[in-house]
Amino acid sequence: MPILFARALKDNSDDGHVLFIDPSFVDDFWKDQAEVWSHFDKFDAGEIEHHCLTTQKFVASQHFANLGSIDFLFIDGFHSAEQVRFDHEAFIPKLSPRHLVFFHDSLSNNLSTLYGEDKQYNFSVFEYVDELKASGRYQVLDVNVEHGLSIVRSVDDT
Numbered sequence: 001m002p003i004l005f006a007r008a009l010k011d012n013s014d015d016g017h018v019l020f021i022d023p024s025f026v027d028d029f030w031k032d033q034a035e036v037w038s039h040f041d042k043f044d045a046g047e048i049e050h051h052c053l054t055t056q057k058f059v060a061s062q063h064f065a066n067l068g069s070i071d072f073l074f075i076d077g078f079h080s081a082e083q084v085r086f087d088h089e090a091f092i093p094k095l096s097p098r099h100l101v102f103f104h105d106s107l108s109n110n111l112s113t114l115y116g117e118d119k120q121y122n123f124s125v126f127e128y129v130d131e132l133k134a135s136g137r138y139q140v141l142d143v144n145v146e147h148g149l150s151i152v153r154s155v156d157d158t
C-alpha cells in the first residue's frame with residue numbers, strides 16, 4: 001500500500017510525502033532498513049519514510065512531534081476496534097482540513113491467522129467504524145470489496 005500511494009503522488013507530480021509505520025510483526029520483511037529501501041527502489045516509487053515501530057511507539061517519538069499535516073491516513077495495522085481507535089485518534093490532531101481516513105478490512109469479522117495460528121483473532125474494525133457513524137460527526141463511505149474499506153472524514157472540517 002505505501003508503494004501505491006507513493007507511485008500515485010509521483011505520477012500526479014505531487015510533492016507529497018509517504019510515511020509508513022509498520023513494526024514488522026508478521027515477518028522480518030520490514031526490519032532491515034537497507035532491504036526496505038532497495039525494495040521500494042524496485043518500484044521507482046520515490047521516497048517512502050519507513051518507521052519500524054508500532055503506532056504507539058511512533059506517536060511517542062520526536063518524528064511524530066515534528067510531523068506536518070496529513071491529507072490521507074490509511075489504517076491497516078492490527079484489525080481490532082481498540083487498535084484502529086488508537087491509530088485514528090492519535091493522528092486526528094495532524095489531519096488537514098481536506099483529509100480522508102481509510103480503514104482497511106472494516107466490514108467483516110473475519111478470523112485472521114496473520115499473526116500465527118496460536119494468535120488468531122476476529123477483525124472488529126467495523127465496531128469502531130459503526131461508532132463513528134453513530135456519532136454524527138463523520139461522513140463514512142463503505143466500499144464493500146473483500147473485507148471492506150471505509151473512507152471517513154470529519155464533518156467538523158466541512
Ligand SMILES: C[S@@+](CC[C@H](N)C(=O)[O-])C[C@H]1O[C@@H](n2cnc3c(N)ncnc32)[C@H](O)[C@@H]1O
Binds near residue numbers: 001002022
Ligand atoms: C494487514 S498488514 C498491512 C501491511 C502494510 N500496511 C502493507 O500494506 O504493506 C498488517 C500490519 O500491521 C502491523 N501492525 C500490527 N500491530 C501494529 C501496531 N500496533 N502499530 C502499527 N502497525 C502494526 C503488522 O506488522 C503488519 O505488517
